[in-house]
Amino acid sequence: MPNKKLTDVEKLAIVQEIEGGHIGINAAVRKFGFSKSTLMKWRNRYRLYGMEGLAIRTCNRSYSAELKLQAVMDYFRGELSQYQIIDKYKISSRTQLADWIKKYNGHSSLRAYNGGKTAMTKGRSTTWQERLDIVLHCLANGQDYSQAADQFKVSYQQVYGWVKKYEAGGPEALRDGRGRKKAPEELTEADQQKLAMRKLEYEVERLRAENVFLKKLQEFQRGRR
Template identity: 65%
Template sequence: MDGLEIRTHKRSYSIELKIRAVQDYLSGEYSQYELVDKYKIASRTQLQSWIAKYNSPSSFKPVGGGAKAMTKGRYTTWQERIDIVFHCLAHKRDYGKTAAQFKISYNPVYQWVKKY
């Protein structure tokens, strides 16, 4: 019922909320619809755009500047990917820290571990 109310102003979301929502989705524990309800996001399309931005070379940036949500991707060798997967698994699937340590994007780490 709340979704049918007429809005008179544009909603804004914190960078932290966006990142939490995207990471919850990438963890596989929640569907997009569940996350829209959990975080009170205006629409599933909004969440999808955050996911696309999170996985792209660009990043979420606070309006006043600040730290990036992710680093730009780079080329990796087959052996390096295997090493990254083993490192991630050895550290309780901490995709974010693994990505930061190896200076690659979050999504490839997540995808490689999932495929492995």
């Protein structure tokens, strides 16, 4: 493969030849001497960022810690391909995504390049009551997993898993899995009352938040008249 570094204009000429259908990727590999992964990276950057994506960079593009974590979670859920994730979050390359996945698996911090907030990648031990509180809070706030993880100092993956368990099996599904789950009727009356009260509290919180949003929306609409 050539050692020569192309200018962004030279890269653009190659990409436009591919994008225009004048030459395929494999034929471009043979013609220009660059690897298939390199040509696909240029093409994807051009699609995402235009001419800017082909410019030679002297510093890393900035990504928030939350974006990194959401991209990694999409990868683990397996619903999107790596290229779809790259397109969704406008990530510069698969190498960049792979680095975040490696850090997550190694429980390293996913920190924004500018030194901003760090996303927790390693969970912590919790009680059943804590898990229930976190799930109800998350559901009351539009299933914002990142916000719940940040507020309760647990990992995004933990919150996501607990919510899915709760939706599938109710409160008892959040207990440590060592055998059968208790049926709802096995909860004591006091436990049932506490659970009902917490659900009510979070529902009130959700409705209050919606009310504040609607008031702001009405004020905004009046201001545009």
